[in-house]
Amino acid sequence: MKNETNARPPGPRGGLPYFGHTFEAGRDPLGFFGRAAREHGDIVHFDFGPYRYVMANEPESIKHVLVDNAKNYIKGYSYRGLKLILGQGLVTSEGDFWRRQRKLAQPAFHREKLADLAQRMTDAASDMLARWYGHPSGSTLDVHAEMMRVTLDIVGRTLLSQSLDDRAEGIGDAMAVTVRTAAEYASTPFPMPIWVPTPRNLRFKRAKRTLDALVLDIIAERRKTSDVGRQDLLAMLMAARDEETNEAMTDQQLKDEVMTIVTAGHETTANAMSWTLYLLSRHPDVARRVEAEADAVIGTRLPALEDLPRMPYARAVIEESMRLYPPVWGFEREALTDDVIGGYRVPKGTMVAILPYVLHRHPAYWDNPEGFDPDRFAPGTERPRYTYLPFGGGPRICIGNAFALMEAQILLAMIATRYRLQLPAGARVELEPVITLRPLHGMPMTLVWRTGRDQPEPRPSISCLMAASAGVVPTG
Numbered sequence: 304m305k306n307e308t309n310a311r312p313p314g315p316r317g318g319l320p321y322f323g324h325t326f327e328a329g330r331d332p333l334g335f336f337g338r339a340a341r342e343h344g345d346i347v348h349f350d351f352g353p354y355r356y357v358m359a360n361e362p363e364s365i366k367h368v369l370v371d372n373a374k375n376y377i378k379g380y381s382y383r384g385l386k387l388i389l390g391q392g393l394v395t396s397e398g399d400f401w402r403r404q405r406k407l408a409q410p411a412f413h414r415e416k417l418a419d420l421a422q423r424m425t426d427a428a429s430d431m432l433a434r435w436y437g438h439p440s441g442s443t444l445d446v447h448a449e450m451m452r453v454t455l456d457i458v459g460r461t462l463l464s465q466s467l468d469d470r471a472e473g474i475g476d477a478m479a480v481t482v483r484t485a486a487e488y489a490s491t492p493f494p495m496p497i498w499v500p501t502p503r504n505l506r507f508k509r510a511k512r513t514l515d516a517l518v519l520d521i522i523a524e525r526r527k528t529s530d531v532g533r534q535d536l537l538a539m540l541m542a543a544r545d546e547e548t549n550e551a552m553t554d555q556q557l558k559d560e561v562m563t564i565v566t567a568g569h570e571t572t573a574n575a576m577s578w579t580l581y582l583l584s585r586h587p588d589v590a591r592r593v594e595a596e597a598d599a600v601i602g603t604r605l606p607a608l609e610d611l612p613r614m615p616y617a618r619a620v621i622e623e624s625m626r627l628y629p630p631v632w633g634f635e636r637e638a639l640t641d642d643v644i645g646g647y648r649v650p651k652g653t654m655v656a657i658l659p660y661v662l663h664r665h666p667a668y669w670d671n672p673e674g675f676d677p678d679r680f681a682p683g684t685e686r687p688r689y690t691y692l693p694f695g696g697g698p699r700i701c702i703g704n705a706f707a708l709m710e711a712q713i714l715l716a717m718i719a720t721r722y723r724l725q726l727p728a729g730a731r732v733e734l735e736p737v738i739t740l741r742p743l744h745g746m747p748m749t750l751v752w753r754t755g756r757d758q759p760e761p762r763p764s765i766s767c768l769m770a771a772s773a774g775v776v777p778t779g
Protein backbone atom coordinates (compact mmCIF):
# COMPACT_ATOMS: atom_id res chain seq x y z
CA MET A 304 0.00 0.00 0.00
CA LYS A 305 1.26 3.48 -0.88
CA ASN A 306 1.90 6.12 1.71
CA GLU A 307 1.48 9.32 -0.23
CA THR A 308 -1.26 11.07 1.68
CA ASN A 309 -1.17 14.07 -0.63
CA ALA A 310 -1.28 12.11 -3.82
CA ARG A 311 -4.36 11.58 -5.91
CA PRO A 312 -4.82 7.89 -6.68
CA PRO A 313 -3.73 6.74 -10.13
CA GLY A 314 -6.36 6.22 -12.80
CA PRO A 315 -7.11 6.30 -16.50
CA ARG A 316 -6.11 9.57 -18.17
CA GLY A 317 -7.61 11.26 -21.20
CA GLY A 318 -11.25 10.77 -21.97
CA LEU A 319 -13.62 13.49 -23.13
CA PRO A 320 -13.23 17.11 -22.05
CA TYR A 321 -15.15 17.65 -18.81
CA PHE A 322 -17.02 14.30 -18.94
CA GLY A 323 -13.80 12.27 -18.72
CA HIS A 324 -14.68 8.59 -18.85
CA THR A 325 -18.35 8.93 -17.88
CA PHE A 326 -19.75 7.49 -21.10
CA GLU A 327 -17.11 4.77 -21.48
CA ALA A 328 -17.89 3.55 -17.96
CA GLY A 329 -21.63 3.81 -18.62
CA ARG A 330 -21.40 1.67 -21.78
CA ASP A 331 -19.65 -1.27 -20.14
CA PRO A 332 -19.16 -0.69 -16.40
CA LEU A 333 -17.97 -4.20 -15.56
CA GLY A 334 -15.32 -4.20 -18.29
CA PHE A 335 -14.29 -0.61 -17.57
CA PHE A 336 -13.82 -0.99 -13.80
CA GLY A 337 -12.21 -4.43 -14.14
CA ARG A 338 -9.64 -3.04 -16.59
CA ALA A 339 -9.01 -0.03 -14.35
CA ALA A 340 -8.24 -2.32 -11.40
CA ARG A 341 -5.84 -4.42 -13.48
CA GLU A 342 -4.06 -1.40 -14.95
CA HIS A 343 -3.99 1.03 -12.02
CA GLY A 344 -4.11 -1.03 -8.81
CA ASP A 345 -6.32 -1.20 -5.75
CA ILE A 346 -7.24 2.47 -5.36
CA VAL A 347 -8.19 4.09 -8.64
CA HIS A 348 -9.35 7.60 -9.42
CA PHE A 349 -11.79 8.40 -12.25
CA ASP A 350 -12.86 11.58 -13.96
CA PHE A 351 -16.62 11.45 -14.20
CA GLY A 352 -17.76 14.97 -15.10
CA PRO A 353 -18.47 16.98 -11.98
CA TYR A 354 -17.88 14.04 -9.64
CA ARG A 355 -14.71 12.92 -7.90
CA TYR A 356 -14.85 9.16 -8.02
CA VAL A 357 -12.55 6.56 -6.45
CA MET A 358 -12.74 2.77 -6.51
CA ALA A 359 -11.45 0.88 -3.45
CA ASN A 360 -10.53 -2.70 -4.31
CA GLU A 361 -8.62 -4.16 -1.38
CA PRO A 362 -9.85 -5.29 2.06
CA GLU A 363 -8.12 -2.74 4.34
CA SER A 364 -9.47 0.26 2.45
CA ILE A 365 -12.92 -1.28 2.14
CA LYS A 366 -13.02 -1.98 5.88
CA HIS A 367 -11.91 1.60 6.50
CA VAL A 368 -14.86 2.96 4.50
CA LEU A 369 -17.54 0.49 5.62
CA VAL A 370 -16.54 -0.03 9.24
CA ASP A 371 -13.65 1.87 10.85
CA ASN A 372 -14.56 5.29 9.48
CA ALA A 373 -18.16 4.50 8.50
CA LYS A 374 -19.36 7.68 10.24
CA ASN A 375 -17.57 9.71 7.58
CA TYR A 376 -19.54 8.11 4.74
CA ILE A 377 -23.13 8.37 3.56
CA LYS A 378 -24.79 6.68 0.63
CA GLY A 379 -24.93 10.04 -1.09
CA TYR A 380 -26.14 11.08 -4.47
CA SER A 381 -25.77 7.71 -6.16
CA TYR A 382 -28.81 6.51 -4.20
CA ARG A 383 -30.97 9.42 -5.36
CA GLY A 384 -32.63 7.15 -7.96
CA LEU A 385 -33.54 4.49 -5.41
CA LYS A 386 -34.72 7.19 -3.02
CA LEU A 387 -37.43 8.07 -5.53
CA ILE A 388 -38.93 4.63 -4.94
CA LEU A 389 -37.93 3.81 -1.40
CA GLY A 390 -38.28 7.18 0.31
CA GLN A 391 -36.85 6.97 3.81
CA GLY A 392 -36.64 3.18 3.95
CA LEU A 393 -33.64 1.30 5.37
CA VAL A 394 -31.64 1.20 2.15
CA THR A 395 -31.80 4.96 1.51
CA SER A 396 -32.11 6.68 4.90
CA GLU A 397 -29.17 8.04 6.88
CA GLY A 398 -28.00 9.04 10.36
CA ASP A 399 -30.18 8.77 13.45
CA PHE A 400 -33.31 8.07 11.44
CA TRP A 401 -31.66 5.06 9.76
CA ARG A 402 -30.23 3.85 13.11
CA ARG A 403 -33.66 3.90 14.73
CA GLN A 404 -35.34 2.14 11.80
CA ARG A 405 -32.61 -0.52 11.67
CA LYS A 406 -33.02 -1.18 15.39
CA LEU A 407 -36.78 -1.50 14.98
CA ALA A 408 -36.54 -3.81 11.97
CA GLN A 409 -33.57 -5.98 13.02
CA PRO A 410 -35.47 -8.39 15.35
CA ALA A 411 -37.80 -9.35 12.49
CA PHE A 412 -34.77 -10.77 10.64
CA HIS A 413 -33.34 -12.80 13.54
CA ARG A 414 -32.66 -16.41 12.75
CA GLU A 415 -35.38 -17.79 15.05
CA LYS A 416 -37.96 -15.48 13.45
CA LEU A 417 -36.87 -16.61 10.00
CA ALA A 418 -37.53 -20.21 11.01
CA ASP A 419 -41.28 -19.40 10.98
CA LEU A 420 -40.95 -18.16 7.41
CA ALA A 421 -39.28 -21.26 5.90
CA GLN A 422 -42.60 -22.99 5.32
CA ARG A 423 -43.92 -20.03 3.36
CA MET A 424 -40.85 -20.21 1.16
CA THR A 425 -41.40 -23.91 0.44
CA ASP A 426 -45.09 -23.18 -0.28
CA ALA A 427 -44.15 -20.57 -2.88
CA ALA A 428 -41.54 -22.91 -4.39
CA SER A 429 -44.13 -25.73 -4.53
CA ASP A 430 -46.49 -23.48 -6.42
CA MET A 431 -43.75 -22.60 -8.89
CA LEU A 432 -42.99 -26.29 -9.44
CA ALA A 433 -46.71 -26.99 -9.83
CA ARG A 434 -46.69 -24.46 -12.67
CA TRP A 435 -43.66 -26.16 -14.21
CA TYR A 436 -45.35 -29.56 -14.01
CA GLY A 437 -47.91 -28.15 -16.43
CA HIS A 438 -45.21 -28.09 -19.13
CA PRO A 439 -44.01 -31.34 -20.67
CA SER A 440 -40.43 -32.35 -19.88
CA GLY A 441 -38.15 -30.76 -22.47
CA SER A 442 -40.06 -27.46 -22.59
CA THR A 443 -38.11 -24.23 -22.54
CA LEU A 444 -39.03 -21.50 -20.05
CA ASP A 445 -37.50 -18.17 -19.15
CA VAL A 446 -36.17 -19.24 -15.79
CA HIS A 447 -35.23 -15.67 -14.85
CA ALA A 448 -38.87 -14.60 -15.20
CA GLU A 449 -39.77 -17.61 -13.04
CA MET A 450 -37.23 -16.61 -10.39
CA MET A 451 -38.53 -13.02 -10.38
CA ARG A 452 -42.04 -14.36 -9.90
CA VAL A 453 -41.24 -16.83 -7.13
CA THR A 454 -39.05 -14.37 -5.17
CA LEU A 455 -41.81 -11.73 -5.37
CA ASP A 456 -44.25 -14.37 -4.18
CA ILE A 457 -41.94 -15.24 -1.27
CA VAL A 458 -41.60 -11.59 -0.26
CA GLY A 459 -45.41 -11.26 -0.42
CA ARG A 460 -46.02 -14.30 1.77
CA THR A 461 -43.30 -13.61 4.34
CA LEU A 462 -43.74 -9.86 4.61
CA LEU A 463 -47.46 -9.44 4.09
CA SER A 464 -48.96 -12.97 4.39
CA GLN A 465 -50.32 -12.30 0.98
CA SER A 466 -49.56 -14.09 -2.20
CA LEU A 467 -48.69 -11.30 -4.61
CA ASP A 468 -48.64 -13.93 -7.30
CA ASP A 469 -52.16 -13.24 -8.66
CA ARG A 470 -51.18 -9.64 -9.08
CA ALA A 471 -47.60 -10.48 -10.00
CA GLU A 472 -47.84 -9.11 -13.48
CA GLY A 473 -49.29 -5.75 -12.44
CA ILE A 474 -46.86 -5.40 -9.55
CA GLY A 475 -43.98 -6.76 -11.58
CA ASP A 476 -44.68 -4.25 -14.36
CA ALA A 477 -44.97 -1.34 -11.92
CA MET A 478 -41.76 -2.44 -10.18
CA ALA A 479 -39.96 -2.78 -13.51
CA VAL A 480 -40.97 0.79 -14.49
CA THR A 481 -39.92 2.31 -11.16
CA VAL A 482 -36.64 0.41 -10.94
CA ARG A 483 -35.67 1.21 -14.52
CA THR A 484 -36.43 4.92 -14.07
CA ALA A 485 -34.52 4.96 -10.79
CA ALA A 486 -31.51 3.32 -12.47
CA GLU A 487 -31.57 5.78 -15.38
CA TYR A 488 -31.96 8.67 -12.99
CA ALA A 489 -28.98 7.53 -10.92
CA SER A 490 -26.70 6.91 -13.88
CA THR A 491 -27.35 10.20 -15.73
CA PRO A 492 -24.98 13.00 -14.73
CA PHE A 493 -27.70 15.65 -15.05
CA PRO A 494 -31.07 13.90 -14.75
CA MET A 495 -34.30 15.65 -15.63
CA PRO A 496 -36.00 16.35 -12.26
CA ILE A 497 -38.77 13.88 -11.63
CA TRP A 498 -41.42 16.64 -11.38
CA VAL A 499 -40.91 17.62 -15.04
CA PRO A 500 -43.84 15.97 -16.88
CA THR A 501 -41.85 14.00 -19.46
CA PRO A 502 -43.48 10.75 -20.68
CA ARG A 503 -40.88 8.79 -18.68
CA ASN A 504 -41.54 10.73 -15.48
CA LEU A 505 -45.30 10.41 -15.90
CA ARG A 506 -44.97 6.66 -16.39
CA PHE A 507 -42.82 6.49 -13.29
CA LYS A 508 -45.34 8.46 -11.22
CA ARG A 509 -48.23 6.26 -12.33
CA ALA A 510 -46.33 3.09 -11.44
CA LYS A 511 -45.23 4.53 -8.10
CA ARG A 512 -48.83 5.53 -7.26
CA THR A 513 -49.97 1.95 -8.01
CA LEU A 514 -47.36 0.48 -5.68
CA ASP A 515 -47.87 3.03 -2.89
CA ALA A 516 -51.65 2.58 -2.97
CA LEU A 517 -51.29 -1.19 -2.80
CA VAL A 518 -49.00 -1.04 0.23
CA LEU A 519 -51.02 1.63 2.07
CA ASP A 520 -54.19 -0.42 1.51
CA ILE A 521 -52.58 -3.46 3.06
CA ILE A 522 -51.41 -1.42 6.07
CA ALA A 523 -54.85 0.17 6.51
CA GLU A 524 -56.49 -3.26 6.33
CA ARG A 525 -54.16 -4.51 9.07
CA ARG A 526 -54.88 -1.55 11.32
CA LYS A 527 -58.63 -2.20 10.94
CA THR A 528 -58.58 -5.90 11.64
CA SER A 529 -55.85 -5.91 14.34
CA ASP A 530 -55.08 -9.34 12.98
CA VAL A 531 -52.95 -10.92 15.71
CA GLY A 532 -52.79 -14.29 13.99
CA ARG A 533 -50.40 -13.16 11.30
CA GLN A 534 -46.78 -13.71 12.13
CA ASP A 535 -45.23 -12.00 9.16
CA LEU A 536 -42.57 -9.36 8.79
CA LEU A 537 -45.15 -6.56 8.51
CA ALA A 538 -46.76 -7.64 11.81
CA MET A 539 -43.32 -7.51 13.45
CA LEU A 540 -42.55 -4.09 11.98
CA MET A 541 -45.96 -2.81 13.15
CA ALA A 542 -45.40 -4.17 16.65
CA ALA A 543 -41.85 -2.77 16.99
CA ARG A 544 -41.49 0.07 19.51
CA ASP A 545 -38.64 2.52 20.00
CA GLU A 546 -36.86 1.60 23.26
CA GLU A 547 -36.70 5.19 24.47
CA THR A 548 -39.88 6.81 23.23
CA ASN A 549 -42.05 3.70 22.85
CA GLU A 550 -43.15 5.09 19.48
CA ALA A 551 -44.17 2.79 16.65
CA MET A 552 -43.57 3.41 12.94
CA THR A 553 -46.04 5.68 11.16
CA ASP A 554 -47.95 4.41 8.10
CA GLN A 555 -45.58 6.40 5.90
CA GLN A 556 -42.52 4.78 7.45
CA LEU A 557 -44.11 1.35 7.24
CA LYS A 558 -44.89 1.97 3.57
CA ASP A 559 -41.28 2.96 2.85
CA GLU A 560 -39.96 -0.12 4.69
CA VAL A 561 -42.38 -2.45 2.91
CA MET A 562 -41.41 -0.98 -0.48
CA THR A 563 -37.74 -1.28 0.54
CA ILE A 564 -38.01 -4.92 1.54
CA VAL A 565 -40.02 -5.84 -1.56
CA THR A 566 -37.53 -4.06 -3.83
CA ALA A 567 -34.31 -5.03 -2.04
CA GLY A 568 -35.40 -8.58 -1.35
CA HIS A 569 -36.89 -9.70 -4.61
CA GLU A 570 -34.77 -8.99 -7.67
CA THR A 571 -31.49 -9.56 -5.81
CA THR A 572 -32.39 -13.12 -4.86
CA ALA A 573 -33.92 -13.77 -8.28
CA ASN A 574 -30.61 -12.80 -9.91
CA ALA A 575 -28.64 -14.96 -7.48
CA MET A 576 -30.83 -17.91 -8.45
CA SER A 577 -30.76 -17.26 -12.21
CA TRP A 578 -26.95 -17.09 -12.25
CA THR A 579 -26.71 -20.17 -10.04
CA LEU A 580 -28.94 -22.15 -12.41
CA TYR A 581 -26.93 -20.86 -15.36
CA LEU A 582 -23.62 -21.94 -13.80
CA LEU A 583 -25.04 -25.36 -12.97
CA SER A 584 -26.11 -25.82 -16.59
CA ARG A 585 -22.52 -25.05 -17.66
CA HIS A 586 -21.01 -27.36 -15.02
CA PRO A 587 -22.88 -30.67 -15.05
CA ASP A 588 -20.41 -32.25 -12.60
CA VAL A 589 -21.34 -29.62 -10.00
CA ALA A 590 -25.04 -29.98 -10.82
CA ARG A 591 -24.84 -33.76 -10.21
CA ARG A 592 -23.26 -33.15 -6.79
CA VAL A 593 -26.06 -30.73 -5.88
CA GLU A 594 -28.64 -33.31 -6.96
CA ALA A 595 -26.95 -36.14 -5.04
CA GLU A 596 -26.78 -34.09 -1.86
CA ALA A 597 -30.41 -32.93 -2.12
CA ASP A 598 -31.60 -36.47 -2.98
CA ALA A 599 -29.85 -37.85 0.10
CA VAL A 600 -31.15 -35.18 2.47
CA ILE A 601 -34.71 -34.47 1.29
CA GLY A 602 -35.51 -36.87 -1.54
CA THR A 603 -38.75 -35.54 -2.99
CA ARG A 604 -40.23 -34.26 0.27
CA LEU A 605 -40.24 -30.55 1.03
CA PRO A 606 -37.14 -29.22 2.81
CA ALA A 607 -37.52 -28.08 6.42
CA LEU A 608 -35.27 -25.51 8.02
CA GLU A 609 -33.26 -28.25 9.80
CA ASP A 610 -32.35 -29.75 6.41
CA LEU A 611 -30.49 -26.68 5.22
CA PRO A 612 -27.28 -27.12 7.25
CA ARG A 613 -27.21 -30.70 5.97
CA MET A 614 -26.87 -29.43 2.40
CA PRO A 615 -23.57 -27.49 2.61
CA TYR A 616 -22.71 -28.08 -1.05
CA ALA A 617 -25.89 -26.31 -2.23
CA ARG A 618 -24.98 -23.41 0.01
CA ALA A 619 -21.40 -23.35 -1.34
CA VAL A 620 -22.72 -23.33 -4.92
CA ILE A 621 -24.89 -20.30 -4.17
CA GLU A 622 -21.99 -18.48 -2.47
CA GLU A 623 -19.63 -19.21 -5.35
CA SER A 624 -22.25 -18.09 -7.84
CA MET A 625 -22.59 -14.78 -5.94
CA ARG A 626 -18.80 -14.45 -6.08
CA LEU A 627 -18.80 -14.57 -9.88
CA TYR A 628 -22.13 -12.79 -10.37
CA PRO A 629 -22.82 -10.69 -7.28
CA PRO A 630 -26.45 -9.52 -7.58
CA VAL A 631 -25.41 -6.14 -6.14
CA TRP A 632 -22.38 -5.74 -8.39
CA GLY A 633 -21.35 -2.37 -6.95
CA PHE A 634 -22.31 0.15 -4.27
CA GLU A 635 -21.03 3.57 -3.30
CA ARG A 636 -20.41 5.93 -0.42
CA GLU A 637 -19.81 9.68 -0.34
CA ALA A 638 -17.10 11.14 1.94
CA LEU A 639 -18.47 13.77 4.35
CA THR A 640 -15.01 15.14 5.19
CA ASP A 641 -11.49 14.77 3.76
CA ASP A 642 -10.06 11.31 4.33
CA VAL A 643 -7.08 9.13 3.45
CA ILE A 644 -7.75 5.75 1.86
CA GLY A 645 -4.94 3.30 1.15
CA GLY A 646 -2.45 6.14 1.54
CA TYR A 647 -4.20 8.45 -0.93
CA ARG A 648 -5.97 11.72 -0.34
CA VAL A 649 -9.74 11.52 -0.72
CA PRO A 650 -11.30 14.99 -0.48
CA LYS A 651 -14.73 15.63 0.99
CA GLY A 652 -17.52 14.90 -1.51
CA THR A 653 -15.62 12.08 -3.25
CA MET A 654 -17.70 9.07 -4.20
CA VAL A 655 -16.02 5.84 -3.12
CA ALA A 656 -17.13 2.80 -5.10
CA ILE A 657 -16.87 -0.76 -3.81
CA LEU A 658 -17.47 -3.22 -6.60
CA PRO A 659 -18.00 -6.82 -5.47
CA TYR A 660 -17.90 -7.88 -9.14
CA VAL A 661 -14.30 -6.62 -9.45
CA LEU A 662 -13.19 -7.48 -5.90
CA HIS A 663 -14.48 -11.05 -6.18
CA ARG A 664 -12.18 -11.60 -9.18
CA HIS A 665 -9.08 -10.04 -7.61
CA PRO A 666 -6.20 -12.41 -8.39
CA ALA A 667 -4.44 -11.60 -5.08
CA TYR A 668 -7.33 -13.14 -3.10
CA TRP A 669 -8.76 -15.80 -5.39
CA ASP A 670 -6.92 -18.61 -7.20
CA ASN A 671 -8.24 -19.05 -10.71
CA PRO A 672 -10.60 -16.10 -10.13
CA GLU A 673 -12.66 -16.64 -13.29
CA GLY A 674 -13.23 -20.35 -12.55
CA PHE A 675 -16.42 -21.70 -10.96
CA ASP A 676 -15.33 -23.76 -7.96
CA PRO A 677 -17.90 -24.11 -5.13
CA ASP A 678 -15.35 -25.99 -2.99
CA ARG A 679 -13.81 -22.60 -2.15
CA PHE A 680 -16.82 -22.19 0.14
CA ALA A 681 -16.80 -25.72 1.61
CA PRO A 682 -17.39 -25.77 5.39
CA GLY A 683 -14.16 -24.93 7.24
CA THR A 684 -12.61 -22.93 4.40
CA GLU A 685 -11.67 -19.35 5.15
CA ARG A 686 -10.75 -16.23 3.25
CA PRO A 687 -9.47 -12.82 4.27
CA ARG A 688 -12.26 -10.61 5.57
CA TYR A 689 -13.66 -7.95 3.25
CA THR A 690 -12.69 -9.85 0.12
CA TYR A 691 -16.17 -11.35 -0.35
CA LEU A 692 -19.01 -8.86 -0.05
CA PRO A 693 -22.18 -9.98 -1.82
CA PHE A 694 -24.17 -8.51 1.08
CA GLY A 695 -21.98 -5.46 1.71
CA GLY A 696 -20.39 -5.01 5.14
CA GLY A 697 -20.26 -2.96 8.34
CA PRO A 698 -23.34 -1.49 10.02
CA ARG A 699 -25.21 -1.26 6.71
CA ILE A 700 -24.74 -4.89 5.78
CA CYS A 701 -27.80 -6.42 4.12
CA ILE A 702 -30.45 -7.02 6.79
CA GLY A 703 -31.90 -9.84 4.67
CA ASN A 704 -28.74 -11.89 4.12
CA ALA A 705 -29.79 -14.94 6.18
CA PHE A 706 -33.29 -14.70 4.65
CA ALA A 707 -31.85 -14.65 1.12
CA LEU A 708 -29.49 -17.59 1.69
CA MET A 709 -32.28 -19.65 3.22
CA GLU A 710 -34.59 -18.84 0.33
CA ALA A 711 -31.99 -19.62 -2.32
CA GLN A 712 -31.06 -22.93 -0.68
CA ILE A 713 -34.72 -23.99 -0.48
CA LEU A 714 -35.34 -23.08 -4.12
CA LEU A 715 -32.18 -24.78 -5.34
CA ALA A 716 -32.80 -28.02 -3.40
CA MET A 717 -36.42 -28.24 -4.53
CA ILE A 718 -35.53 -27.65 -8.17
CA ALA A 719 -32.52 -30.01 -8.11
CA THR A 720 -34.49 -32.96 -6.75
CA ARG A 721 -36.92 -32.71 -9.67
CA TYR A 722 -35.40 -31.02 -12.70
CA ARG A 723 -32.23 -30.73 -14.71
CA LEU A 724 -32.00 -27.34 -16.37
CA GLN A 725 -30.17 -27.08 -19.67
CA LEU A 726 -29.24 -23.94 -21.54
CA PRO A 727 -30.56 -24.36 -25.11
CA ALA A 728 -27.90 -24.25 -27.85
CA GLY A 729 -27.44 -20.73 -29.15
CA ALA A 730 -29.07 -19.08 -26.10
CA ARG A 731 -27.72 -15.57 -25.57
CA VAL A 732 -26.58 -14.95 -22.03
CA GLU A 733 -25.29 -11.45 -21.34
CA LEU A 734 -24.83 -9.44 -18.20
CA GLU A 735 -26.88 -6.32 -17.65
CA PRO A 736 -25.45 -4.35 -14.75
CA VAL A 737 -28.30 -2.02 -13.80
CA ILE A 738 -28.84 -1.65 -10.03
CA THR A 739 -28.62 -5.41 -9.84
CA LEU A 740 -26.74 -7.74 -12.15
CA ARG A 741 -29.41 -9.13 -14.45
CA PRO A 742 -29.31 -11.49 -17.41
CA LEU A 743 -30.02 -9.08 -20.29
CA HIS A 744 -32.01 -11.53 -22.40
CA GLY A 745 -33.58 -13.43 -19.51
CA MET A 746 -32.45 -17.01 -18.90
CA PRO A 747 -34.09 -19.50 -21.25
CA MET A 748 -33.69 -23.04 -19.94
CA THR A 749 -34.93 -26.41 -21.05
CA LEU A 750 -36.55 -28.15 -18.10
CA VAL A 751 -35.82 -31.85 -18.16
CA TRP A 752 -37.66 -33.97 -15.62
CA ARG A 753 -35.10 -36.16 -13.85
CA THR A 754 -35.34 -39.79 -14.94
CA GLY A 755 -36.27 -42.32 -12.31
CA ARG A 756 -38.67 -39.88 -10.68
CA ASP A 757 -42.43 -40.26 -10.87
CA GLN A 758 -43.78 -37.65 -13.22
CA PRO A 759 -46.06 -35.50 -11.07
CA GLU A 760 -49.67 -34.75 -11.79
CA PRO A 761 -49.81 -31.25 -13.24
CA ARG A 762 -51.85 -29.71 -10.43
CA PRO A 763 -51.43 -26.76 -8.08
CA SER A 764 -50.28 -27.46 -4.55
CA ILE A 765 -52.68 -27.32 -1.61
CA SER A 766 -51.32 -24.00 -0.40
CA CYS A 767 -51.87 -22.54 -3.87
CA LEU A 768 -55.52 -23.61 -3.84
CA MET A 769 -56.05 -22.29 -0.31
CA ALA A 770 -54.40 -19.00 -1.17
CA ALA A 771 -56.54 -18.64 -4.27
CA SER A 772 -59.78 -19.31 -2.38
CA ALA A 773 -58.97 -17.17 0.67
CA GLY A 774 -56.97 -14.46 -1.04
CA VAL A 775 -54.25 -14.98 1.59
CA VAL A 776 -51.80 -17.62 2.63
CA PRO A 777 -52.53 -19.32 5.96
CA THR A 778 -49.92 -18.79 8.68
CA GLY A 779 -47.69 -21.57 10.01
Ligand code: HEM
Pocket residue numbers: 378393394395405563564567568569571572575629630631634635692693694695696698699700701702703704706707
Ligand atom coordinates in the same frame (compact mmCIF):
# COMPACT_ATOMS: atom_id res chain seq x y z
C1 HEM B 1 -29.06 -12.55 -2.72
C2 HEM B 1 -29.86 -11.61 -2.26
C3 HEM B 1 -29.40 -10.27 -1.74
C4 HEM B 1 -28.25 -9.58 -1.99
C5 HEM B 1 -27.09 -9.98 -2.88
C6 HEM B 1 -28.32 -8.35 -1.23
C7 HEM B 1 -27.31 -7.40 -1.20
C8 HEM B 1 -27.35 -6.25 -0.40
C9 HEM B 1 -26.26 -5.31 -0.29
C10 HEM B 1 -24.92 -5.39 -1.01
C11 HEM B 1 -26.64 -4.34 0.58
C12 HEM B 1 -25.81 -3.16 1.07
C13 HEM B 1 -25.82 -1.98 0.12
C14 HEM B 1 -24.93 -0.86 0.60
O1 HEM B 1 -24.21 -0.98 1.58
O2 HEM B 1 -24.96 0.19 -0.04
C15 HEM B 1 -28.00 -4.67 1.00
C16 HEM B 1 -28.75 -3.91 1.87
C17 HEM B 1 -30.04 -4.22 2.23
N1 HEM B 1 -30.76 -5.36 1.90
FE1 HEM B 1 -30.10 -6.88 0.76
N2 HEM B 1 -29.51 -8.33 -0.56
C18 HEM B 1 -30.19 -9.49 -0.82
C19 HEM B 1 -31.41 -9.88 -0.32
C20 HEM B 1 -32.17 -9.13 0.55
C21 HEM B 1 -33.43 -9.56 1.12
C22 HEM B 1 -34.07 -10.93 0.88
C23 HEM B 1 -33.89 -8.52 1.88
C24 HEM B 1 -35.15 -8.42 2.69
C25 HEM B 1 -36.02 -9.39 2.85
C26 HEM B 1 -32.91 -7.44 1.79
C27 HEM B 1 -33.01 -6.22 2.41
C28 HEM B 1 -32.00 -5.28 2.46
C29 HEM B 1 -32.12 -4.03 3.20
C30 HEM B 1 -33.35 -3.54 3.98
C31 HEM B 1 -30.88 -3.37 3.07
C32 HEM B 1 -30.48 -2.03 3.69
C33 HEM B 1 -29.86 -2.29 5.04
C34 HEM B 1 -29.40 -1.01 5.76
O3 HEM B 1 -28.82 -0.13 5.13
O4 HEM B 1 -29.64 -0.97 6.97
N3 HEM B 1 -31.88 -7.86 0.98
N4 HEM B 1 -28.40 -5.84 0.40
